[in-house]
Amino acid sequence: DAKSALSLEEARARAKVLREQIEYHNRKYYLEDNPEISDAEWDALMRDLIELERKYPELVDPASPTQRVGAPALEGFAKVVHEVPMLSLANAYSTEDLLDWDRRVRQAVGDGVRYVCELKIDGLAVALRYEDGRLVLGATRGDGAVGEDITANIRTIRNVPLELAEPVSLEVRGEAYMPKREFLRLNELREQQGEPLFANPRNAAAGSLRQLDPAVAASRRLGVIVYQLVRAEAHGCETHSQALDYVARLGLPAHRERHVCANIEDVIAYIEAWADKRHDLPYATDGMVVKVDSLALQARLGATAKSPRWAIAYKYAAEQAETTLRAIELNV
Numbered sequence: 001d002a003k004s005a006l007s008l009e010e011a012r013a014r015a016k017v018l019r020e021q022i023e024y025h026n027r028k029y030y031l032e033d034n035p036e037i038s039d040a041e042w043d044a045l046m047r048d049l050i051e052l053e054r055k056y057p058e059l060v061d062p063a064s065p066t067q068r069v070g071a072p073a074l075e076g077f078a079k080v081v082h083e084v085p086m087l088s089l090a091n092a093y094s095t096e097d098l099l100d101w102d103r104r105v106r107q108a109v110g111d112g113v114r115y116v117c118e119l120k121i122d123g124l125a126v127a128l129r130y131e132d133g134r135l136v137l138g139a140t141r142g143d144g145a146v147g148e149d150i151t152a153n154i155r156t157i158r159n160v161p162l163e164l165a166e167p168v169s170l171e172v173r174g175e176a177y178m179p180k181r182e183f184l185r186l187n188e189l190r191e192q193q194g195e196p197l198f199a200n201p202r203n204a205a206a207g208s209l210r211q212l213d214p215a216v217a218a219s220r221r222l223g224v225i226v227y228q229l230v231r232a233e234a235h236g237c238e239t240h241s242q243a244l245d246y247v248a249r250l251g252l253p254a255h256r257e258r259h260v261c262a263n264i265e266d267v268i269a270y271i272e273a274w275a276d277k278r279h280d281l282p283y284a285t286d287g288m289v290v291k292v293d294s295l296a297l298q299a300r301l302g303a304t305a306k307s308p309r310w311a312i313a314y315k316y317a318a319e320q321a322e323t324t325l326r327a328i329e330l331n332v
């Protein structure tokens with residue numbers, strides 16, 4: 001009716017407020033793991049915005065959170081070639097393994113190598129491509145050379161920006177994960193509905209992103225944490241740390257639990273320090289990734305067919321023996 005119709009300017013202002021509220025609550029959920037509103041209240045904000053944009057189509061903006069959902073279900077996933085192969089990390093299971101790796105690194109590139117440690121998020125590796133600041137592709141690792149195009153599902157992940165702060169073209173690699181809070185909520189729901197439970201957050205995240213209908217992924221609060229900028233030196237970075245600071249400034253959720261160490265002894269101390277503390281993080285972890293920080297030294301060390309020589313994943317004992325939980329593993 002006439003009285004409830006807003007002027008375009010009022011509608012534009014209302015849409016701006018709703019988008020800011022949605023982004024604010026995203027930060028509270030993902031960055032602080034301390035949501036102020038319930039999922040239902042969050043969904044209501046989104047519904048209001050969708051309704052407003054339906055009534056005033058000129059308000060629709062490709063970066064609006066409403067542009068995340070609505071893609072039709074797919075018949076299958078298209079293939080994506082990774083220009084820069086998505087390799088996997090070699091593992092270290094003991095301090096000895098770390099010391100051996102450090103010795104090999106120093107033999108190859110000399111002493112004084114600085115390392116950066118990052119908690120190893122237990123999810124699944126994804127590649128995100130942006131062209132002129134717009135998200136154009138999300139892909140799985142696949143076999144490292146060819147992955148699956150899961151763009152429609154990646155777009156539903158609320159902490160993945162649909163548009164960067166600058167119109168930059170780049171590709172990042174990151175870990176898609178299901179926050180522990182969401183894992184518990186989802187399994188409670190499935191228990192009530194008599195559906196099989198997810199065995200762990202990694203399987204739950206993988207199962208969600210393998211769904212052909214993006215509405216399913218959209219119904220699960222997944223997150224992504226960026227752990228690498230591809231060809232970072234082409235973006236003017238000299239170290240991995242600078243690369244993560246750069247992508248964070250663009251609005252990407254760069255890995256925040258990271259620490260630069262001057263030598264392997266400090267790395268070992270940092271790993272020890274997080275052995276228990278890591279259980280308080282909002283996401284599941286299964287180790288610590290240790291990387292040579294200098295991009296020039298990374299290039300000199302290179303990679304084998306499978307793994308980079310400039311990085312290694314230390315696995316915490318608890319996860320070395322894959323603990324099988326009582327829950328029935330969802331066979332997606």
Ligand SMILES: NC(=O)c1cc2c(=O)c3cc(F)ccc3oc2nc1N
Pocket residue numbers: 086087088089118119120121122123125175227228255289307308311
């Ligand atoms: N799960 C993780 O938290 C995580 C995973 C990887 C990788 O898989 C990875 C694979 C590479 F070939 C090179 C660097 C990497 O860095 C990584 N850094 C991380 N923090």
